[in-house]
Amino acid sequence: xxxxxSPLFNxxxxxxxxxxxMPDASAVAELAEQFPIHAANGQRIRFVPPRPDGLVxxxxxxxxxxxxxxxxxxxxxFNALVWLRFPQTKIAxxxxxxxxxxxxxxxxxxxxxxxxxxxxxxxxxxxxxxxxLELLRNFQWKxxxxxxxxxxxxxxxxxxxxHATYEQMLRPFRGLTAKAVLYxxxxxxxxxxxxxxxxAVDKLLAADLISGRYxxxxxxxxxxxxxxxxxxxxxxxxxxxxxxxxxxxxxRATAKPAA
Numbered sequence: 001x002x003x004x005x006s007p008l009f010n011x012x013x014x015x016x017x018x019x020x021x022m023p024d025a026s027a028v029a030e031l032a033e034q035f036p037i038h039a040a041n042g043q044r045i046r047f048v049p050p051r052p053d054g055l056v057x058x059x060x061x062x063x064x065x066x067x068x069x070x071x072x073x074x075x076x077x078f079n080a081l082v083w084l085r086f087p088q089t090k091i092a093x094x095x096x097x098x099x100x101x102x103x104x105x106x107x108x109x110x111x112x113x114x115x116x117x118x119x120x121x122x123x124x125x126x127x128x129x130x131x132x133l134e135l136l137r138n139f140q141w142k143x144x145x146x147x148x149x150x151x152x153x154x155x156x157x158x159x160x161x162x163h164a165t166y167e168q169m170l171r172p173f174r175g176l177t178a179k180a181v182l183y184x185x186x187x188x189x190x191x192x193x194x195x196x197x198x199x200a201v202d203k204l205l206a207a208d209l210i211s212g213r214y215x216x217x218x219x220x221x222x223x224x225x226x227x228x229x230x231x232x233x234x235x236x237x238x239x240x241x242x243x244x245x246x247x248x249x250x251x252r253a254t255a256k257p258a259a
Contacts, residue, residue, distance in 0.1 A: 007230050008160050008169055011198055012081045023077035025049070025069045032080070037087040039065055040095055045087070047080045058097040074170065078163035085198060086161060088206035093119050096209055110216050115209075117217045120164040123178035124201050125223065126185045127156040133182045137221060139250030142241045145227050153229050155190065159201050165225070172226060175246050179220035181205070222250065 004016050019027050029047045037045040043065030050068045051060070060066050067083065069076045083090045093115055100111045127133050132151060135144040145152060160166055165178050183204060192200070208214065224246050226232045234240050241247050 003170055006169055006172070008158065008225065008228070009166070010194065011085050011159055012078070012166065014195075015081045015084055023072055023074045025071045025073070025077065025080070028069065028077060028080040028084075031084060035084055037083060037091075039091050045083060047083075056101075058094055058101070061094045062098050074167045075164060078166040082161060082163045082166070086202045086205065088202045089161065089209065090119075092206040092209040096212075114214050114217050114219060117179050118162065118181070118214065118220060120162045121177075121179045122161040122220070123165065123180045123223060123225070124159040124161060124183065124205065125156065125180050125221075126159070126183045126189070126201070128185055128187045128190055129155045130184045132156055133184060136180070136223065137182065139222075139248065141224070141227055141247040142238070145229065145235065146238045146241055149229055157190065157197065158223075158228050159198065161205065169225070172232070174226065174243075176225045178223050178225055179217070180223040181208070181214070182221060222248075224248075 003021050004013065009016065015031060018031065025047060032045065032047055039045060039061070041062065043062070045061075045065050045067060047069040048066045050070060051066070055063075057068060060068065067080065069080055096115050097112060100109065100115070125133065125136060129151060132144060132148065132155060135148070160169070160178065162178060165176075168176055189197070189200065214220065227235060227241065227247060229235060
């Protein structure tokens, strides 16, 4: 079976189909030559071996367009592919890191922590039915993924952005969780082709990151990935969602009502 059999790899599939099933940094660098990306300051993005000069990772991207990419490394391999799939968003993440580092007292803080959380583990959830998003937001996993499973399949889309999450999906494990942002979209949006949808996601995410919408790690919604229909055969059994260690009630559901 392919390493990339899960439907959650679909955003990267056009690139994965061009590459061997191994983290080939040279092949990715060649792809970047065929599909050039230019940062906000005009620098062309290139994937290069790590440089032993002590320059901060984000600063190197901003100054030269060079994204350090370790050979034979899954984490960096998926990072490069996310750059190719979501270039506007990756540019926005890089620029937001630079702005945060330039702010007084912001060598590291909640803004950069939030950016890193999403860059590593982010997922975008879109639906034409806002009530489905509300069930997810309120940790009502069984109602969402069992009682309304057919609607989830028909009216929701799950798009992984985080490169660490793609790496983890090579060997998914119980409790694997991503950090989600939720968007309501139209029925017409769901009818677009995959490439058009992903380009729209890239534009939407980039605009929100540029606007400073997400500034704290808690701005993101936890989403247990193995609960998404089609990701594991185990989820076809409704009892699968009784596992409250994996499908936790969440901070909102467990909070005590105000006096």
